[in-house]
Structures are given as structure tokens and as C-alpha cells.
Amino acid sequence: QKEVEQNSGPLSVPEGAIASLNCTYSDRGSQSFFWYRQYSGKSPELIMFIYSNGDKEDGRFTAQLNKASQYVSLLIRDSQPSDSATYLCAVNRGTNAGKSTFGDGTTLTVKP
């Protein structure tokens, strides 16, 4: 079992819909959680991080964390074709972003 699990997808949603991306992790000691977006052929870029249980909103993006259930999710509201990318979940034992373990990503396609 991988330390960080994500559905590989592809996840396809129509433009304007809500895209829901999920991630589960195995290390109960994990404390910080990151979502990266990676366009095809490009490098990852951080879009959100969350440390505490509950929701964290940033524009059209909402990260949700449930440490008891060991899952973290990313919701993208009003999805746009430009959101089509692979979304990587990364989990860390501390607030040290440098020691993150990445999932293999979920590929999202937003259809016009």
C-alpha cells in the first residue's frame, strides 16, 4: 500500500461543475497536507495547503481535511477548462514541506 493514495482518474466534469479530488494517507502522524497542480509536461505548482481539520477556502478552491479518517480532499468550484491538469496530493509528518510524500495524482479534465 502506498503511503498516499489517489484515484488516478481521469476525472471528467463539465465546465461550471464542482470537481472533487480525494486523497487518503496511511501515516497517522501526518500533520500537513498540500495540493499541487501539474499541467502536462510542466512542473508542479502549489495551490493549497492545510494543517487543521475542517475546510480551508481560497477562491474557487476548498481543501478539506479529516485526520480521524485520514483523508484530504480538494474541491474546485465553477470548474474551467484551464483547470484541466493532474492534481497531486502531498502529505508531511510536520510543517516541513520539504519532506512531503506525494501521491501519484488525479488527472482532471474539464469539458467546455
Next chain:
Amino acid sequence: EAGVVQSPRYKIIEKKQPVAFWCNPISGHNTLYWYLQNLGQGPELLIRYENEEAVDDSQLPKDRFSAERLKGVDSTLKIQPAELGDSAVYLCASSRGVSETQYFGPGTRLLVL
């Protein structure tokens, strides 16, 4: 602010040959990371530097991989000899500190024939 610079962007070599990748981090970023990313997978940390000190190299295959960060700025990752399984994208990232946001470079795509 200029981003993380990596070169070369692409490299094709025959197996058993040596290869080197270069990374110039964002100015003022003390922490530098080298990752390996295989197709369809997430990045895997190879080594992390704090200034010129390698503080986490547990995932670096030391029999064939080596890295250095002289003067705590630029870094070089070397593979000698390369194997077919080393074909991947090698990503460099930097951050102001170990708990700060990482910024990734464009990566070097390596193909070993």
C-alpha cells in the same frame, strides 16, 4: 523574480554513460531539493540541501547517484553509470526555508537508451 532554472531540459544518453543535471535556485532560497518523477507518478525526493549541507539523502541511490551544492547556491546531480530505469524527469525545487513553499523548476527529461 526569476524562477528555478534547470539545464539541460532534455537529455538522451546510452546506458552506462554518465549524465549531469544543473539547477540554479531562486535567489535567496536556502533549501534546495532534487526529485525524480516517473511518468504517471508523483515526485519522489532524492536529496534535500539546507545551504550547502545535504540534510536528507536517504532516497538517493548512492552507488550511482551523487549530488553537490557548492557555496550553497547552484547544485548538480550526477548519475554514473546511467541505467535504463533512470529514464524519468528530474525536478529541482527551492524554498526560502524548509517549511516554506517549494517552487519547482521545469525539470530535465532524461531518456536512457
